[in-house]
Amino acid sequence: MLQYLVILLDDTSVAYCHADNPLKKHNLIPVETLKKGIIFGMKNNLMIQYVFPDYRLPIEYHKTIESIDNVKICPINQIPDTGLDNENESDVEVANSVPEKVKANNLVLRLKFSEILTKKDEISKLFGKHYRLNICITDVENFTDEDIEKYQQLLNNWNIILLDLYKEGETPQLNILTDRMMLDKMHNCDAGVNNITLAPNGKFYLCPAFYYDEKMKVSNQMNHHKPSSDNSVGDLDNGLNIPNLHLLKLDHAPLCRNCDAYQCRRCIWLNRKLTWDNNTPSHQQCVISHIERNASRDLLNKIRGIGEFMPDIDIKEIDYLDTFDVRKEF
Amino acid sequence: MDFMTSIKKTSNSWQSGMAKNITFIVTKDCQLACKYCYLVGKNETERMSFDVAKKAIDYVLNNRKLFNEDSVIWDFIGGEPFLEIDLIDQICDYIKLQLFEKHHPWFNSYRFSFSTNGINYHEERIQNYIKKNHDHLSIGITIDGTEKKHDLNRVYKKTEKGSYKDVVKNIPLWLKQFPFGSTKVTISSADIPYICESVLHLFSLGIHEVNINCVFEDVWKEGDDALFEEQLMRLADKIIDDGLYEQNACSFFNDNMGKPMDCIRDNNNWCGAGKMLSVDAAGNFYPCTRFAQYSLRDKDAWIIGNINDGIDQNKLRPFLTLDRTTQSKQECIDCNVASGCAWCQGENYDAAQTHTVFERATAICKMHKARVRANNYYWNKLYRKLELEDMREQYEANKREVKSEIC
Numbered sequence: 039m040l041q042y043l044v045i046l047l048d049d050t051s052v053a054y055c056h057a058d059n060p061l062k063k064h065n066l067i068p069v070e071t072l073k074k075g076i077i078f079g080m081k082n083n084l085m086i087q088y089v090f091p092d093y094r095l096p097i098e099y100h101k102t103i104e105s106i107d108n109v110k111i112c113p114i115n116q117i118p119d120t121g122l123d124n125e126n127e128s129d130v131e132v133a134n135s136v137p138e139k140v141k142a143n144n145l146v147l148r149l150k151f152s153e154i155l156t157k158k159d160e161i162s163k164l165f166g167k168h169y170r171l172n173i174c175i176t177d178v179e180n181f182t183d184e185d186i187e188k189y190q191q192l193l194n195n196w197n198i199i200l201l202d203l204y205k206e207g208e209t210p211q212l213n214i215l216t217d218r219m220m221l222d223k224m225h226n227c228d229a230g231v232n233n234i235t236l237a238p239n240g241k242f243y244l245c246p247a248f249y250y251d252e253k254m255k256v257s258n259q260m261n262h263h264k265p266s267s268d269n270s271v272g273d274l275d276n277g278l279n280i281p282n283l284h285l286l287k288l289d290h291a292p293l294c295r296n297c298d299a300y301q302c303r304r305c306i307w308l309n310r311k312l313t314w315d316n317n318t319p320s321h322q323q324c325v326i327s328h329i330e331r332n333a334s335r336d337l338l339n340k341i342r343g344i345g346e347f348m349p350d351i352d353i354k355e356i357d358y359l360d361t362f363d364v365r366k367e368f
Numbered sequence: 369m370d371f372m373t374s375i376k377k378t379s380n381s382w383q384s385g386m387a388k389n390i391t392f393i394v395t396k397d398c399q400l401a402c403k404y405c406y407l408v409g410k411n412e413t414e415r416m417s418f419d420v421a422k423k424a425i426d427y428v429l430n431n432r433k434l435f436n437e438d439s440v441i442w443d444f445i446g447g448e449p450f451l452e453i454d455l456i457d458q459i460c461d462y463i464k465l466q467l468f469e470k471h472h473p474w475f476n477s478y479r480f481s482f483s484t485n486g487i488n489y490h491e492e493r494i495q496n497y498i499k500k501n502h503d504h505l506s507i508g509i510t511i512d513g514t515e516k517k518h519d520l521n522r523v524y525k526k527t528e529k530g531s532y533k534d535v536v537k538n539i540p541l542w543l544k545q546f547p548f549g550s551t552k553v554t555i556s557s558a559d560i561p562y563i564c565e566s567v568l569h570l571f572s573l574g575i576h577e578v579n580i581n582c583v584f585e586d587v588w589k590e591g592d593d594a595l596f597e598e599q600l601m602r603l604a605d606k607i608i609d610d611g612l613y614e615q616n617a618c619s620f621f622n623d624n625m626g627k628p629m630d631c632i633r634d635n636n637n638w639c640g641a642g643k644m645l646s647v648d649a650a651g652n653f654y655p656c657t658r659f660a661q662y663s664l665r666d667k668d669a670w671i672i673g674n675i676n677d678g679i680d681q682n683k684l685r686p687f688l689t690l691d692r693t694t695q696s697k698q699e700c701i702d703c704n705v706a707s708g709c710a711w712c713q714g715e716n717y718d719a720a721q722t723h724t725v726f727e728r729a730t731a732i733c734k735m736h737k738a739r740v741r742a743n744n745y746y747w748n749k750l751y752r753k754l755e756l757e758d759m760r761e762q763y764e765a766n767k768r769e770v771k772s773e774i775c
Contacts, residue, residue, distance in 0.1 A: 281721035290726065292689040314670065315686035315724060322682075365689055 042233035043084040045075050046246055047099075048091035049238055049253070052113040054132045054146050055174060055227075056305050057247030060254050064091065067238035069098055074274045075236045076106050087111060087233075089246070090118050090128070111146075115139070136160040144170045150177045151185060158192055165196070166203040170211040178305075179312055181322040186329065186359065193333035201340050217301040218334035219341075219348055224294070226304035230271065230286040234278065241270035242278055244286070247307035282316075291317035293324070297361045298353070301334070302327035321360055328359040387439035387479075390428060391646040392421060394455055396662050398447040399487055401525035404556040404583050406715070409662030410447055416649040421459045423675035424647040429466050434679065439477040441506075445646075445657055450484050453493045460501060481506040483552065485522070487531060489538040498545060509542050511535050511575070512553050513566020520558055536573070543574045550577035555596075557587050563599040568606055571616045579619045582739075584715040586731035593738040600742030608750050613763075623747045625708025626740035631701060635691045641713035641725070642687020651675035655687050658714025667718050670725075686725055687713070695728045705740040709733075 049065035067075075079086045086108040095103075110118045112128035114137050131142040134149070136157050147161065154161065154173065164171050175181070181189075196215060203210045210216060217225070227233075229245040236242055237249040250256075252269040272278040280286070286306060288295050294304055294317070304319065312320035319327075335353040358364050396407070396414040428435050442463060444456050460480055467475040480501055486509035488494060498505060511532070512518040519530025542549055551570060555563060563580075570578050582588075582596075600620060607613050607621075641656040652671045654660050659670035673679035693701055695716065700706060711728050720727035754760035 282724060282727055285722070285724055285726050290694055292691060292694055293685075310723070312682045313685045314683055315726070316722075317726065318686040318689060320682045320685070362685060362689070366691075 043079040044235040050091040051089040071240045146172045166210040172213040214330045221300035242272040299327035299331040324360040388437040389644040391443040393648040394452040395447040403521040414649040420651045443481045486535040517562035517566040553580040564603040584712045593734040597738035604746035626705040627707040629706040637690040639713040695726045709736045
């Protein structure tokens with residue numbers, strides 16, 4: 039069921055997930071389109087998530103933006119100037135390098151895997167602050183089996199730091215290590231199912247990455263039939279039209295529905311990019327998520343050494359890193 | 369060994385489906401322009417070079433971990449593969465040599481397989497090739513039935529003249545060399561009135577195994593299912609009343625079909641796309657030939673790698689995780705006559721609303737249901753006859769598994 043409407047306020051709105059935003063030219067959403075998008079959200083009971091660019095919006099946008107309760111996703115240190123003093127705070131800040139200062143309650147840190155390795159100590163200093171930390175690997179496709187041990191070692195080291203914080207009574211939140219400890223079912227991105235994106239052109243997309251790809255003419259294999267390079271799934275005038283919506287859902291993902299790496303993003307854009315299928319994750323995606331899942335298991339067990347913690351959560355020991363390797367073969 | 373036992377032993381399902389199937393699209397050219405042909409992009413220019421074939425063979429034979437099956441079927445397809453007989457001969461020699469030099473387990477467990485239109489079957493170069501490789505060959509000649517039925521679709525591309533006479537003259541030679549040869553018949557809407565007489569005609573030519581299927585494309589008209597059922601009923605009566613079932617088999621009649629299917633036990637994918645490997649003249653790899661561009665009307669080719677970079681295993685994952693229920697509509701999952709209802713993964717992809725192999729095309733639905741009704745009639749009638757003649761046990765012992773040929 040749809041719950042969130044992501045509104046890209048500009049073509050250059052900050053990328054906050056796996057896909058980089060390659061669009062460099064400002065293209066602000068027309069204010070009338072913005073208003074229609076907000077009304078669409080209200081009619082469908084959707085929480086609005088604005089994604090801001092790195093420049094100040096014209097004053098006429100301020101009132102419209104604040105006409106509805108919302109979540110603001112902004113580039114780090116960018117004040118989402120909406121004209122209302124008590125609303126000029128971002129809920130999610132996005133950084134492409136380790137920041138010195140974070141104001142929001144959520145930080146998305148987008149880095150290549152190699153950068154995560156080299157900046158591991160700086161990153162670990164962000165643990166246990168006032169904000170939740172989401173680490174997002176931006177080059178999943180380049181993750182090799184030679185990286186497995188490096189990632190396992192990194193997460194083991196970070197577990198030691200997190201455990202110390204727990205011992206001190208803190209409850210640090212780091213998506214790749216602490217989320218799985220709290221989950222008893224899949225909690226994924228669910229683009230197209232749980233959330234939908236409105237682009238400045240007034241069209242809906244499964245997520246921002248599909249809009250970027252359309253603008254960059256990356257591929258016409260993303261959606262619909264060959265003659266069209268349109269990745270959109272509806273527009274404000276005609277509503278949503280998501281063909282094969284059921285194929286975006288967990289129960290139609292043969293690998294994922296049998297998997298318990300519940301914290302995995304299950305990024306359908308990465309799936310499309312790497313396997314050419316919405317609902318089939320790549321080897322890299324599965325391995326990364328299972329390394330995180332296993333490290334979460336270790337952390338959970340260590341925390342339980344301190345005292346009772348999440349007694350209903352059971353993360354079993356497994357001997358594989360890719361669900362594909364243990365799939366049921368027909 | 370009686371005839372049916374022989375046919376059972378030499379069935380197309382060589383090595384019980386445990387063999388790797390590797391297909392060379394040696395040419396996209398064909399003498400014919402069959403009206404039902406799904407190959408929409410045939411042309412005279414895309415002919416495989418030996419260098420491309422050699423690199424594909426080297427890749428396969430040097431990656432035993434990826435290709436670890438006990439046996440292999442090297443399949444040659446077109447267009448019309450025998451147009452490139454010199455290349456094929458060179459490829460086969462290279463394969464044999466490499467298998468020997470590498471002490472490869474496939475050395476004693478390989479076949480070369482062809483599906484040909486049969487037009488140039490008699491030519492010297494092809495006959496020399498057959499003599500050279502006979503014990504490792506599977507060759508099927510496609511003949512659609514009577515002259516009228518055959519020439520309805522299987523016409524020359526330049527003259528639009530029917531090809532029946534040029535094919536049928538080669539059938540005796542073919543059956544002499546391959547006594548248990550089978551043919552593949554394709555049914556489209558216009559062919560329905562000729563089904564019964566065509567199958568009987570093929571039996572009369574000495575072709576004892578007729579693999580026949582309706583096209584998967586959305587070509588069916590109102591009333592086609594009733595006509596189809598009537599033809600199959602007529603065919604059932606002829607086969608049973610004239611005792612033709614003792615010597616012949618037609619894949620339309622299969623006593624395992626037309627039953628409900630369990631979501632867990634019977635969840636296998638019908639199609640082998642992804643378990644096979646296909647390579648074209650450009651050196652690109654596909655999960656099956658149907659995913660090459662010349663086979664697709666509305667979608668881009670699904671390329672899974674190439675001879676230089678190898679297979680991108682990520683691109684194979686959707687195919688190797690496909691199961692029946694995930695790609696089926698609820699109507700298909702709940703269907704009381706689901707078993708035996710086939711699909712082609714390539715057609716599913718081509719007809720799908722999105723870029724997916726998980727949307728099952730169901731244009732064939734009403735034809736399958738008609739087939740099930742006629743099939744039930746066939747087996748009820750045949751078994752009753754055999755019981756009355758006290759022959760059922762003997763029949764069951766020798767009955768061959770009918771292969772549902774779909775590609």
